[in-house]
Amino acid sequence: MSTTTAVGGSSAWGRAPDVVIVGAGVVGAACALAASRAGLAVTVVDRGPLAGGTSSGGEGNLLVSDKPAGPELLLALHSLGHWQDVAAHLEEVTGHPLGGIELEHKGGLMVASRPETVAVLDRIADGQRALGVEAIQVGPESLPDLEPHLAPGLAGGVLYPQDGQLQPVLATATLLAAARRLGAVVRTEVEVTGLMRTGDRVRGVILAGGARIEASRVVNAAGPWAGQLAALAGVHLPILPRRGVVLVTQPLPPLVRRKVYAAEYVSNVASDSAGLESSAVVEGTPSGTILIGASRERVGFDPAIPTAVVRRLAAQAVELFPVLAGARLLRTYRGYRPYTPDHLPVIGEDPRAPGLIHACGHEGAGIVLAAGTGQLVAELLTGAPPSADLGPLGPARFEGAA
Ligand SMILES: Cc1cc2nc3c(=O)[nH]c(=O)nc-3n(C[C@H](O)[C@H](O)[C@H](O)COP(=O)(O)OP(=O)(O)OC[C@H]3O[C@@H](n4cnc5c(N)ncnc54)[C@H](O)[C@@H]3O)c2cc1C
The missing domain is CATH 3.50.50.60 (FAD/NAD(P)-binding domain)
Incomplete structure (x- = not known):
């Protein structure tokens, strides 16, 4: 052509x-x-x-939880509404529920291992609530009810029912x-x-x-x-590429109900550092595989998937979900987030x-x-x-x- x-x-x-x-x-x-x-x-x-x-x-998360109050959060809330409208249109033209794009609002759970971090999460959630986000404080005793396979001993978290997922x-x-x-x-x-x-x-x-x-x-x-x-x-x-690596496990019986991630993820997202940053982000998919992210580093369009990054992500995921220690990885992949300085x-x-x-x-x-x-x-x-x-x-x- x-x-x-x-x-x-x-x-x-x-x-x-x-x-x-x-x-x-x-x-x-x-x-x-x-x-x-x-x-x-x-x-x-x-x-x-x-x-x-x-x-x-990348992964396919539709998150409001990782965005502190500000223009990006407002845009995410605006966009979530439009995803509903788009999905209804796709359903009409394809005949598949919600267009067959694996769209589900299964919620996100942010967890913290220390009480000081729980307090930071609560402050972020207050700002988000003021803009219309549903954010529910979760005490340590309730975490196992929400995610039975989470590591014991966590200090608490915040549940975000609006968070969703689709297959990009x-x-x-x-x-x-x-x-x-x-x-x-x-x-x-x-x-x-x-x-x-x-x-x-x-x-x-x-x-x-x-x-x-x-x-x-x-x-x-x-x-x-x-x-x-x-x-x-x-x-x-x-606009600069910010490389991220994702690990994909073998298909497993349902172990992770929501998108679950460690509180440090929020500071990683907002950071301007070019160096390697990572924190555990774990979620299941409809096919049974579990996606494990997320690393961030500005190394240009370097296509490598360094073993050190894979090891670090796997270790952080196992820290959050010890049950994953026995899981085998099917594959790893990487993408380049389109980063802007602000x-x-x-x-x-x-x-x-x-x-x-x-x-x-x-x-x-x-x-x-x-x-x-x-x-x-x-x-x-x-x-x-x-x-x-x-x-x-x-x-x-x-x-x-x-
Ligand atoms: C590890 C990782 C995890 C992620 N997880 C999430 C997540 O959970 N949720 C979320 O919301 N986002 C996530 N993202 C971010 C998300 O994937 C990106 O923001 C999004 O895919 C960007 O889409 P895009 O259409 O702008 O870019 P792209 O998908 O990169 O599309 C740009 C297209 O432009 C084409 N192109 C470029 N130059 C030219 C040219 N000169 N001529 C013709 N074509 C050209 C390219 O070939 C490409 O296909 C993640 C990203 C990574 C890397």
């Missing part, structure tokens, strides 16, 4: 699109469906396969299939190597091989590579390159934030009033940054 020349008006690519979305990960897919549902003609391009980037390199690759593919039913064109193995411009304004994409797709808007949903895509428009977007996604039209709308930089929360991001991007594309506060998320915050 990439030999097709170009476009604008009509072409072998189908109806000339209103918008080209670069990136067929979960964020690009959510944008594609929301824009298609808003009546726009959409083309999605990706240089790899569907969900071939970070969306297949299934979700991405299903979102894109639903967008296609509404007329969207999805092209994989097609790389964007340039942006069509008139002055600063972005007017379409240039593909490897020289083909062009003209569109009045281009959405940058290029995940951890979004900074490189922005650079094609001459603008600086400080840990907030970038959603909005770039004032330095009008026509270019960013939907990127979601770091370790791109799955939960995808549905809300898609909705916001569709609103930007159609001129509808934004359904959430875009103020802290706009790319203007990087103006002047080099």
